[in-house]
Amino acid sequence: MARNVLATGLKRFAVILGMLIAFFPIYWLLATSIKPYDEWAAWPPVWLTEQPTLQNYRIVFFPQAARDFAATQAGSLDYKVSGSAWKAFQDSAIISTVATILSVVFGTLAAYSIVRFRTGGENYPFQFLTVRMMPPIAVVVPMVALFAMLRLADTYAGMILAYTAFTLPFSIWMIRSFIEDAPAELEGAAMVHGMSRVEAFIKVTLPLIRGGILATALFIFILNWSEFLFALVLTSGKIVTVTLQVANYVSASSGKLYGVQAAMGAISTLPVICFGYLIQRHLVRGLTLGAVKR
Missing domain, CATH: 1.10.3720.10 (MetI-like)
Structure with a gap:
């Protein structure tokens, strides 16, 4: 009985661990997409931002947002980035x-x-x-x-x-x-x-x-x-x-x-x-x- 309980517990742990490994890239993608500029590559990493922003999404679709970002943060952007996605x-x-x-x-x-x-x-x-x-x-x-x-x-x-x-x-x-x-x-x-x-x-x-x-x-x-x-x-x-x-x-x-x-x-x-x-x-x-x- 103890062996069965242990085996069941190990299987559940393996499943949970596998799910965490599989879903972590998705979480990190979504979390990074709402982080401000200074948290993108911060160390130690910011697991959950306290200053969520939609600026990254605005840069994707609105050329003016990309140009404003370049002027204030990034210095200069590739010309292809300045256009809409x-x-x-x-x-x-x-x-x-x-x-x-x-x-x-x-x-x-x-x-x-x-x-x-x-x-x-x-x-x-x-x-x-x-x-x-x-x-x-x-x-x-x-x-x-x-x-x-x-x-x-x-x-x-x-x-x-x-x-x-x-x-x-x-x-x-x-x-x-x-x-x-x-x-x-x-x-x-x-x-x-x-x-x-x-x-x-x-x-x-x-x-x-x-x-x-x-x-x-x-x-x-x-x-x-x-x-x-x-x-x-x-x-x-x-x-x-x-x-x-x-x-x-x-x-x-x-x-x-x-x-x-x-x-x-x-x-x-x-x-x-x-x-x-x-x-x-x-x-x-x-x-x-x-x-x-x-």
Whole structure:
């Protein structure tokens, strides 16, 4: 009995400790975003500020607030910081949304072909996945040269193409598992009753894997929204994503503006949270689909 009580206590302690470790970065992000300038990098650290302020959020969205802050505290700011972050959210929303849609659409078609027609053989899905195992830094230099030659650098089309290419293997791999668990017999029955292969896919299979597709879309959207390397090397000022905007918050005299970066980081997580909340019913179903094999 004593051993069971001790084991239960240790398990609960481990769970609580794990939750604290997992949630501490979120707390620190939110806490830093409302700290005044002199508490951003104070030592000892200020765990909970007694002088909360929304100045960091005003700097993110209002150019005049950024200029006032530069004049009083930071000395000078990068020229990109002086502008509003609205463009960064607009660019990220356009690129991430379109790239996610393309990745999921092409991934669904490719996964269906692999599952139903055994396209490429048994090892074909692994060949797709190995593309994503390659570190992105290994292909950045040739991509910069190629995009410059095709005049796709610093354009929406170029960024969407790059994001789609590097998330497509994930889409194929995830959606493939959902299609495998959708009974092929239902498609066969539909075709016996007069449906074409395309009609059976759209009217029978797609509704069955809707949860899996939405779960995949959320995962791909998070990857696109948080991508930094391609946005850094394939753009030069016309396109600014939220990750680039966070990196741009630097003062010539004070270094990184941690409070402003924290505010931008806190705001940039809202689209992902809202998207996940809206599709949570389908998300749970999609992530558990296939957990029990037929």
